[in-house]
Amino acid sequence: MSNKALEIKNLSFKYRHNSKETLKKINLSVEKGKWLSILSRNGSGKTTLIKLAAGLLENSSKGSIKIFDQEVNQENFASIKEHIGMVFQNPDNQFVGPTVQDDVAFGLENKSIERNEMIERVDSALKDVEMIEFANREPNSLSGGQKQRVALASVLALQPDIIILDEATSMLDPKGRKSLLKLVQKLRSQYKITVIAITHDIQEIEQSDQVIIIDGGKKKLEGKPAKILIEDEKLESFGLEVPFTKRVRKRLFELGIILPNDYESKEMVANKIWKYYSKM
Known part of the structure; x- marks a missing residue:
């Protein structure tokens, strides 16, 4: 497997109903096992970028996207999605099972994983996110932070190489946000998973290896958190909090x-x- 988890070259994109480009000549490379934070205010193109990278949007415009050296397109979609797991903003939208363990098992059932292996993976994932004692609880009875841990367990059980956090902490209080990010960092280190986190919260990028800021569809800044976080005037000009x-x-x-x-x-x-x- 290539050491580059994600490679984007000269990517421009516009929606059919829009004459303006949503993304403009984006270049980006993320090494396997690293943590990339994509930071911008709402409406700047970061969600479009991630949907394209995950194959959820067809790249009908200019530029190329590769996941582990494999071109992201409709032909390769089935193999691309094997590499990627996504945790979304609202965990309630991901729940489909009557209990926590049923929900974590759902994706494995869709992949026809053998039952004994499925049980092992579900138990292991719930232990990893410290939710094994809630295995028989209804997801709706959990707190917001607990729900996101279950959503993360559902992704972990599928053993992806890349986890995408799509504003995954935005509905949590500060304590829950910090706890979830600390957990993801631990799991990234343990399993050598690549993490791509979409956020508009400047405080969430501290644990990243790499940060890019997108504004108006263009990549405006790139670097390590310490470099990005001292750019007061630029951050304010991009509509981000100092x-x-x-x-x-x-x-x-x-x-x-x-x-x-x-x-x-x-x-x-x-x-x-x-x-x-x-x-x-």
């Missing part, structure tokens, strides 16, 4: 307290503020 730590630094600067301009986590900024005051 990171909390940068806003804190700016306010402290106005008060005469100067901290380094590199991007750091909330915990590191808090530690520096504490050290500053302890010397006063």
Whole structure:
């Protein structure tokens, strides 16, 4: 298998009912096992890009898309979807089984997986997402965070090479969001899965290996999170929120307290503020 999980070259795309291009000359390469975050405000083309990459939209425009060196097209759709699992914004839209374990087993039944192997995969996936004790519960009885864990288990059971998180945390509270992202990071490391996360929340890109920002259908910025997160003026021009730590630094600067301009986590900024005051 190729070391490139996703490779996009000169991709432009427009919908038939629209005269304007939704995507314009996108180039992108993601290595196997890496975490890519695609960041933009709503309506900028990120969802279209992912639908094209997953084969959910036909690439009828210019450019090429490859998953592990295989061209994404209608002819190859069956083999392409074997590589990809998707977790969507609203987990309720993914539930089809009367119980949690039935729901996780649904995709395996569609693939005609032998029963003993199916049971092993369902149990293993639910243990991985720490939901095995809820196996016989109705999905609708779960909290939002628990529902997303079950949706993630349903994907894990299929053993994909790539997991796409399509605004998967947007309906969760901050604690649930942080918990889910931490879990995905652990599973990525454990199973060497490639993660592609679509988001408009600047705080969610910290764990990424690679970030791209799309605006108006064009790739505007690309790099590691630390590089992206210090671009205050550019982030604001793309309709994105400046990171909390940068806003804190700016306010402290106005008060005469100067901290380094590199991007750091909330915990590191808090530690520096504490050290500053302890010397006063």
